[in-house]
Amino acid sequence: EIVLTQSPGTLSLSPGERATLSCRASQSVSSSYLAWYQQKPGQAPRLLIYGASSRATGIPDRFSGSGSGTDFTLTISRLEPEDFAVYYCQQYGSSRITFGQGTRLEIK
């Protein structure tokens, strides 16, 4: 099973700042089958990024993903008030899918 470790656990920033979230895999993620999701309280997760760097439909271009192999990054270029939420990475390259433990992005 591929273990995904996200850092930091909590990130405190202000609107307008840049956010950088990390996701490290215990082994290489095949074909960059790495996704990022956003979850707000009481809501289902929302797909932001798939294939490590492709934005899902309707996702603003301030969200970007990068990385390959075992190290991946989600960057939010300029935080909007609605961006404060929990973010999860997910690998879907193996038959047993795994998620990271999440990064909570909170308003400073």
Place this chain on the structure above:
Amino acid sequence: QVQLVESGGGVVQPGRSLRLSCAASGFTFSSYGMHWVRQAPGKGLEWVAVISYDGSNKYYADSVKGRFTISRDNSKNTLYLQMNSLRAEDTAVYYCAKVRLLLPNDAFDIWGQGTMVTVSS
């Protein structure tokens, strides 16, 4: 519009069974692999199971293997999760999710609203 609606959650005693359903609409259900994902209260996301578009392939998380069974009825556009021998640690919101494209491996682009399962005596 594309929609997934879960049902069947509730409070159940340890050792008992429960069946969850996920009704799909707005897309060709029979063409897409489908997943169940759960989230314990205050915790992160845990993948539970996947079923291929035609039901021929199924995979499970180790934590539920042998107790849970994923299935689908393409004629009814419905996904199921049969949960047997339930434990307290199965308490969670259960989400069904659709894969993005017609590929064996893909991200989840549509999620249901979730149904809560509480295992307690």
